[in-house]
Amino acid sequence: MSVESVVAAPIAKTVPTERVHHGDVFVDEYEWLRDKENPEVIAYLEAENAYTEARTAHLGGLRDTIFDEIKSRTQETDLSVPTRMGQYWYYSRSFEGKQYGVHCRCPIDANADGIDAWTPPQLEVGTEVEGEQVLLDSNVLAEGHNFFALGAFSLSHDGTLLAYSVDTVGDERYTLRFKDLGTGELLGDEIVGTAPGATWSLDGTHVFYQTVDESWRPDTVWRHRLGTATEADAKVFHEPDERYWVSIGATRSEKFLMIWVGSKITTEGWVLESDNPEGEFRVILERREGVEYSAEHAVIAGEDRFLILHNDVVDGVKAQNFVLADAPVADPSNMTLLIGHRDDVRLEDIDPFSDHLVLSYRREALTRVAIWPLTDTGYGERRELEFDLELFSVGSGSNPEWEQPTLRIGLTSFITPTQVFDYVPATGALLLRKEQPVLGGYDANDYEQHRDWALAEDGTRVPISLVWKKGLPEGPKPLLLYGYGSYEASMDPAFSVSRLSLLDRGMVFAVAHVRGGGEMGRLWYENGKTLTKKNTFTDFVSCARHLIDTGVTVADRMIADGGSAGGLLVGAVANLAPELFAGILANVPFVDPLTSILDPSLPLTVIEWDEWGNPLADKDVYDYMKSYAPYENVEAKDYPAILAITSLNDTRVLYVEPAKWIAKLRVTKTGDSPLLLKTEMSAGHGGVSGRYEKWKEVGFEYAWVLDTLGLSGE
Template identity: 40%
Template sequence: MNRRQLIVSTAATALAAAASPALARPSGAQMSPTPPVAKKIPVIIEQLGRTRTDDYQWMKDDNWQAVLRDPTLIKADVREHLEAENAYREAMLASTLPLQAQMFEEMKGRIKQDDSSVPSPDGPWEYYTRYDTGDQHPRFCRRPRGGGAETLLLDANALAEGKAYSEVSAAEHSPDHSLFAYAEDAQGSEVHQIYVRDLETGEVLADPIQSANGNFTFSPDSAWIFWTNQSANGRPDKIFRRPARGGESTLVYEEEDEGMFIGVGRSSDDAFILITIQNQETSEARLIPASDPTATPAILAAREVAVRYDADHWADRWIIRTNADEAIDFKIVSAPTASPARSEWRDLVAHTPGRFIEGVALVKDYLARQERADANTKIVIRDRAGAEHEIAVDEPAYALNLGGASEFDTTTMRYGYNSPSTPTSTYDYDLATRTRTLRKVQEVPSGHDPADYVVERLNAPAADGQLVPVTVLRRKTTPVDGTAPLLLYGYGSYGIPMAASFSTGRLSLVDRGWIYAIAHIRGGSDKGWGWFLDGRKFSKKNTFTDFTAAADHLIARNFTRSGQIVAQGGSAGGLLMGAVANMRPELWAGIIGQVPFVDVINTMSDTSLPLTPPEWPEWGNPIEDPEAYDYMMSYSPYDQVAPRAYPAILATGGLSDPRVTYWEPQKWVAKLRPATTSGKPVLLKINMEAGHGGASGRFDYLKEVAHDYAFAIWAVERGWEAA
């Protein structure tokens, strides 16, 4: 499908859009478009003595691995149905095109087009990215430290020229500054080519690395490049090495457990090359000394089920963040360089329940850690003698992000601060003098005054007495009298927290009188790692009931009312959307399920899919465990679709998505449409030229945001009734 342009160029449409933020309604009576009717081909599946029938299993292309790499290979009947769904959605949302165009221009106007990152110093150079006006993609650059002529390392716009999709997922210079490598995904399938450029000649070396997953690093001596292979089933399975300037590849490590993810990198002090191995609850690291980069990797500490750790080297010792010894919210231990096995671990920062240690950054004489509690963060600095001090912010809801340092022998680390109302400020922090230097404030060219907005932190009581943090953003002029429409966002999986951060896109809703809220629900680590553990496996339903509790609390506090809320979530957050649509359909005016993981039983029973074995610790294994099967079946959104008065629903996906494959939203919509008794539309948008993250260009992505927000407004204002 050719991507439909959302900018409407006629003067009449532009004037109509500018006159009112509401939907443009047709002037005369029109027939509503006819939705596609998916054929049913019942497939009976017997599993663990249980039987289920799937009418839409035909939508999964048996050759899906090849389709991810070349979408033109998809079965004709599947493509025909997807194109019919896209055409129906476009027809249903035709009245929103002026609104989409207006919001896109607003969002674009809030982005500084000729922008650049704060340079990161490393040896004689400082590295940065920048955008010129009109650029969809970044330019990777360097200049002499302290100033001087710029060298363009990579223009990702030129790389993307003529391609429907192009994303540079990783870029890195060699430690000796002679080479620059970058990984490009040219399909959205997360299968990458890694290119290496000679910075003296400017030439890209021949024979790029194929079938990589985007993760790579140079050896500390710059002689070798290590990378992670992407298997035919879309999993990282092997680490390879070859000379940095090209040559024969050598297998360094192969992971036999298909339930593990692997990656490769360097320690902060460049003393080791590190291979990381982990799933949702167990991890292991293997190390290669920088002095012998072709050595066989040695185990740092042998893997133990339910013990997670990540390690870095601090010049004379290992620094390890771990949940060992029942340290649910993690602690930091140290170990000798020569003997880092578990028996040698000694506590450096003890475990404190409710204070989740999210990560650690090291420079020569200082250790910085980022901690999370009650859905907010702080940064703690520790010197080698053990003295500590904090960097914290006294606000109700904010995001504080430790950036660390690109050099080891430095006393400066970088961090960023923002909040839902406040654009990002980037600081360089002197660890010795405890002074900070403001390096950049995010510019909003169209104008933005944080004082025009109110940010609040609520605590919604869950059914079991837990308090669920909810971050709320609104304009000061938006009344809290139950009349405002509200978008409630949630995720709640894998221990990933939802930061109370700034987004220029959200302002296109908030400035129209909407309230934007984030529910910091269980399944994320917003209140610690225990908050995550209480929202996975056999506690997964806490994620869903926390989200509805947040909605109920917002209604009780008079921020909005039932039936005037649009719920939004993506990927595993799309599972959340499907679950709450089944559980409490009356709460929502609309639901936006972005790349939604909704076909839980089928997906977690298919071991060929990229994420299935690695995610059994998160969801359970329905192939071998009857209890897991029954629990997952009890909430699986696709399997629990039934005759109900569903709200308006928009499901989105990408044809090249290896994480949530296109057929999950396609099947969900096919089953929802004949089931709903409300008469409200069920719509599907499949990007035929992208994967999990949607469009790759910074402006093309905004068109997708504008599309989804226009649907939200349309759902609250019941735009389909005007057709």
Template identity: 40%
Template structure:
């Protein structure tokens, strides 16, 4: 199902971020009278929309019967010729319906691509005796991983050229590239299907020879023990795709001999692995939506077994960092918005020994900490805005780092050395391209290392960003981040409006820069991010008020933001467009059922729309991990509530906006058949002739196409769809 934010993969993502950065549809009444016993094949004329056959499938629970006419579209093996033919027919129909925009799509793709610097290097990050970075060259889709003995690039060594590995594959993704503590061996995971099941391979960096060891069916990451020959990795259940077993592998031995050191028996938990900053312990991280915990393994003992930091408890969340003999613990223990504690390593297992370092504050969310020999740096969020504070561990004096934009995002990354005198951060706003700084821990002075290059005539002064609050129907004020081009904007309701939202898993979509977005702003669009409930923009209570039995608040907030933005003159009520993906696709499905009249066009990417059926099926990947997010429909209270908003179940006979739906055949998070069924049902029910288009990437999964340029074609498709509807299809 939906992928959750991976807190331990941020360094790699930031490095990558630094590198990259008409016909109308047949009316519904005619469709309903068309034959529904056969799927339109890929060779059939695309003048008419594909009409899926109906095969009633009855499901009953809690005395309630539901009939799913399109359940037959599920094929876990992705091999059924009838289903593949139907998906191909959908692609043909979409291509035909958008044929008149092909030139616009091509021009947009070249426009998006032209803003990206082809030869681009990331900022080196120090780990051990080396500085690691990535290089992008020319039209390469993938990075080249390199390292050197100093920050200037002396004695540069190529570790991995992903372009060479990917050249014979339609999809290719590298994960978990990690070098042994002595710097001599390298591990990396590869996925050639986009199911996020990785094979881990190993290379001798001196000889460049690949080792015979291959670890199959893994999460893609390894953690090295300090003997430089032992690694820990997570193995997946290939049916549910849950990573639930931690194995220990010794190089030179078969995978079948690997030792199981931990097995997660509670299928509502995710499992992750990492290593302490000092390299002394390996962390096993246990995480569910409302509970979490940590176990530790001695990294110097290749036979050590895990020890719980403290026993897991329902509702208790914590993670840990280590400095010297103390563990620093970020926790919600008696602290809804979290606080920071510490405990001596000799007192593991007893949370009564935890000592408070940063107290809980009801209106400020504590978000994380970075530890250095002489300083502690911690991040908080107040009224939706992030702040970073530096505390001198000797004097206990503090200062807050300052930034200029009214709304921005800032992330700490690459801070792997305890003795560093500087903090590495990545900073961005909706008008400021991504910028990397080293900030002196004592003085707060910033040294800019790099800013994302935006080629062409980009000038940040041409754009303006605002942070406003909009009152929802229940009186709660919802933050909204806005950006527009100054000379194209009039606050008179004349601008087209693009509104984005997510609102699940506590994931906060902070305002950030997008060079692709300029193609909309330069054509007069106002771009808005609605920071709706279900995120943690206003702290943990903001999340709790948008999940399970309060999920409707997420949809209400998005709808109310739309109404207010048009009322206040930020957007034209007749030219409002909305987009969201994954759980944001569920958001799109819910709002077009509940307020379809507000939107001219909607893009729903890899949308999670069949909420009840999926959550009742524990064989579907990641389902059980989501009970604390959506509720367990085996409980009638949650079943009834989920059914009340489930986009697939709530499709009705009404006029719907123009709709572009995208998915990947190999999606492991939201299975392709959810949007396929949804589109088929919408075609049967909708009462107008607005476009309903379904684009299936037959080679990709949840994240779409791999490569830095291929993904831009998906963006160009969405933009062309919206621009055409807005009457702005001239370049």
């Protein structure tokens, strides 16, 4: 007896709802699914879950096998590389059988000096650490909750107090608590409804935190004095403009507190001396539409200066990829250019230390790091760190101290488990402190990674990253093509233990670095947003065609994979070129973007107008978005198999979007390819919490991928 005869595919009822904008009438028959307080909505989602479980029940064994593979390759009881701050080494532990991490510290060796004092202790699994103190055990905090997320984890500068916050619902609103690390006791202070994060004043008497508005936009910074009632907290900063979000932090030197106000295209910074927490913040450079900047404090030749990355006009030309300047703290507008604009290099970050700077940038779709010594007279000679890998990701690690003789660096690639180095600027030595353990005899030499380039419809070269296991048979191979392409986010090469379960079964994993992302610089992003957004989708199609044309794969052996804004990408591609794919895997997919962006009351919508355009005010934007919105462009044609995964409590991409999409596809499309919707009924945008639950979810998705490509029995 077939599964279909046992469990029928749910068919959502239709309740026609008119949406009228710019003279266009769109009849939405599934908008009623938005009301998650309606028992009918919950019943429908549960029916979809039951159908999905029935259609995939035969994969239970494969799911378990993949889960076991991930588990067997993971050193479940492990420790991170300790990071020195003050008189302690800080690190986290994981334990076999436990879902969450445990944050710990142990004292430094008071007798060590020089580089030895900065050489982290070699902590062994199963060996008791002398003087170890457990600061926070997330497993204890998560007890009794279906969901758990840690938000803030912030130590006072003297190391005596810990501010931390937790979310046990998945809605990204946290409760902030304080712990005395001397006694282990919680203080009486408790602040509910905060955004993640907490920033201490220099003396540890005050904590600055943020709250969000009804649209989940961080809009207000508050100052709390320990030991006082929350009602007495001072509102330090409020941003009324709904296009901007607010954050607070401190400079690396800890000398200044910084409030940052940012939209997608404009930023503004405010500064206050950290030893004067009740003082008034002052603006660094007043906001100007379309100008972004960041500022960090450095001491250059004995003078306090701000290092400013910005994309303002320089010598009559807009510095799209940013330039670096410095300026006196007392007069930030009096800037001296340090690094000019380059079309092929995107400057991303600057980290000052007492005697050197760390510059982070990207070139040729790869991240880069350079060390820039500081001398008595100013700046020395920059040196870029080099690695013998075709593809890699490199960046600064945890470096909390202002004065330290080492620089923590992280390196990974598709075939390189994450490596943690300490770089010694004085000698150029690169000291390997740890490589992510992969159990079961993993050997990077068994795999290979490669960069290829596809030609987009307009002739633009689009990078593709690929990884596979050596020795695969000749001819087309099963392939998972991943893409994102929004918000200038870059999908950089990174190792994945779970991905080995696909590679070892003969699959190729590929990333299409499409426009809308940031891999190739700011213009790569600019040419994949607002009224050029369709480049994101057509670039992905071009990458898929290239992989077919070059014989890497064929259409019936390729699956498109994307989540969130990447879900919009694969949803649009399903409409554009369904014939190129055997399946579409869409996680928390943004497949009804026009409905969402038209509603300013929805979480984060107004902020999104700089990314997508404002369809409320602009008919051209409305028409353009309507022309690519996956939900509104579902047609009576054959689609690939689709698995959409969402979360009931997601505040970023509401569950209703994939629910409506699948409901409409089911009654509109032709052919017999299965449509599956899986809703986590107690999770947010990041999906389920806890590592074992996440591994089970990966097992579910990968089993579906393998089954869709006919590999479930291999």
